[in-house]
Amino acid sequence: MAHGAQESYPAMRPAVEETYGPADLSRESVFAGGFINFGYWKGIDLAAPLGQPERIRSQQDLYRQVLEAAGPLAGLRVLEVGCGLGMGCALALGEYGPAGVTGMDIHPQQLERARDAHAGLLRAEPGRLRFVRGAAERMPFGGGEFDAVVSVEAAQHFPDLAAFAAETARVLRPGGRLAVASFFTVDDAPDRPGELAGLLHTFETGLDIARPVAELTDALGAAGLADARARSIGPAVWPGWDTWLARLWAPGTWPRNFFRAYDRRLIDYYVVTATRPPRG
Template identity: 55%
Template sequence: MLPPIDRLYGEKDLSRNPCFAGGFINFGYWAGIDADGPLREADRVRSQEDLYRLVLRASDIEESSRVVEVGCGRGLGCALALREFGPRSVCGVDAHPAQVERAVRGNSPLPGALEFRLGTAASLPFPDSSADRVYSVEAAQHFPSVTEFANEAARVLTPGGRLAVSTFFARQPGRDAEIHALLQSFEQGLDVAHPISTFTDALTAAGFSEVSVHSIGEHVWAAYDRWVASTVHAEDWPRNFLRSYTDGLLDYYLVTADRPQTD
């Protein structure tokens, strides 16, 4: 595990950073939220919940679904998935022991319905063909290899299962130096500038079909920047995420892919 990730998700507990709110750690999906007026903490929390709802709707969860979240953090998204979408079970996986401990403490696990495990995107702690849905919300930018993640998701999904991923990717290959110059999280190794094409190619190579990519940046970056401007980070480097979007370096995507019924 990279030291910056270890520090931020361990002793520092990134969820307490004022750029986030309510225990979630994502930039939020702001469609339907009035971001032109004063923003409240309740708006920020809702934006983060709504990003989960967007991904979970795209996952097409059924009552019988066994659901896995990769990079679950404090587990609030897993609890939301179980509460609002009613699957058979939800299991959150995180690479940081402190996050798994927080998730267990904070979400009153229900045996067989909600649980949390230590694991990485490159080595998911599940048998082959044991999950019906796998999703990840703003975590894949930390994965050292999205190819390994694609292969692991394909392995644990049942035939007919679905993968849904939302996070920020580089729009094109070869822009790492520009991204690193703007954003400290990339320069320090916390985030990785995976090109979106690298991920979609990896999904196809792993055997997924119906790979679908949707840009949702228009409903993420500007409103998130307005929120950051209202915090102690108003003059700090996180404001450059919006510039990275307007300069064509990064975008925020929702990606879905299906494991075929027969290989």
Template identity: 50%
Template sequence: MAQQPQRQPQPQPNPHLPDRVAAVYGEQDLSTVPAFAGGFINFGYWARLPDLADGPLSEADRIRSEQDLYRLVLDTFGRTRGRSALEVGCGRGLGCALALREYGLAPVTGLDIHPDQIARARATHAELLAGPSTDGPADAPAPLAFVEGAAQRIPLPDASAECLYSVEAAQHFRDLPGFAREAARVLRPDGRLALTTFFARTHEAARALPGLLPPYADGLDVPHVIDDVAAALAAAGLRDVRVRAIGEAVWEPYDRYMAQRRELRDAWPRHYLTAYRTGLLDYYLVTAAAPAPVSAPGGSASTGP
């Protein structure tokens, strides 16, 4: 009797990866969409561009705005050189490379829930992933690593990062309180968190957003309310939670760039400026400090087991 060939087990879907997110960052590869020139996949922070009000905005300006959004976030950490960092929602890892190159953060770990994004990041930064040059110590760790995992289940040890940041990813998180608890867990006692993205201003606004913006209607984004985000971070034990609205430096310049480029005018939802002007959403920079160390019996501080 002929032996039947063994069937290979089929890969199981990730229960933490929503279908719409899987498609947009997988086969559709949002980083290749012209609206996100340069591959960073964010709306950009435009306030640092010289002569912003004069003349048309170029593709180079668009890429600079995306890089400047990372710089805005990384500037909140103050001293960065030689400090360990974790980016949650790293995409192609371009922001990780910027953090390593311009801020001296090291090692930098990029975390993303999508396996395709992790594969792209590893391919894009293969040289950095190879480790230090032969001139450095033989046992020196590689300055950059990419890990697949969900924001609410970060596969890293306790107290393993001094700087934790996330750039335009938290609008995808289905479990923001879970992310907050994990951030509190992986941060060192002297660590800090910084995240930036767009959130609804109120619960009423959150209910209205799916009727205006397709990414909320089709399940790509979640209309989290900014006060709930801040409360979740505080409830997880993070201290000194601060919220800064930066929409003035995001929505109008981004929409103006889109309107000036014929190939982009109608290729991407452009109602974000309308949502901003009507008070439905804004873009925010949120920062916080790690939880206070737990006092062990006898008065000495302990960071956990």
């Protein structure tokens, strides 16, 4: 059943509301081009000087990893959960030929920025691009409304992975596919949240939530999705991210501890995929 237009959404956690609202993380130079992700750096020479073109390419390439994992997308209806400024929605439209892309985000300020950033595309592609407010745990769409659901570096913020999995299973048509990229703990050791909070400000404040990747794959399976699996892309993410951060942050500062946490096998970066089984 579709959720009503006047649906009230779960309250945003304070760190999420501030980071993507007044603080506007997309303005930070470390996230060049309006994308907000760590990047996929395979094929980029990390020994050469890195500038905005390389940084933007890394973020586009992370989206391409996810879109290709969900594809082929030509002629399909695609939902992005946690769309931010909608840069990935625009990339999907420009490169993958879907029938339409819906960018969903819980933060109204992000949606306002997305509509401003893509005003020309919204006018030029009426009906093919839209931005809608919704929560990962409560999506304002009908059952089976999408052929593919994607999410890029947002799942670490989702407070309830089981609810996200259930909603994904609901809004996907039979045979539809999910692809998610994000960072998770590598196991369910009970001291992982404390270790990460001690290393990384984003975990300390609650912006990022420390959970094992198996929590997501298990939730997807419990929601009725098939072939839920996680593939590490850490070697193509963490060294490049740390090299880019080194332009702005000295060794020992907390942002550089992402690579340290990866090196210590506390966290890794994954592409998670699953499929809604066909009918019959």
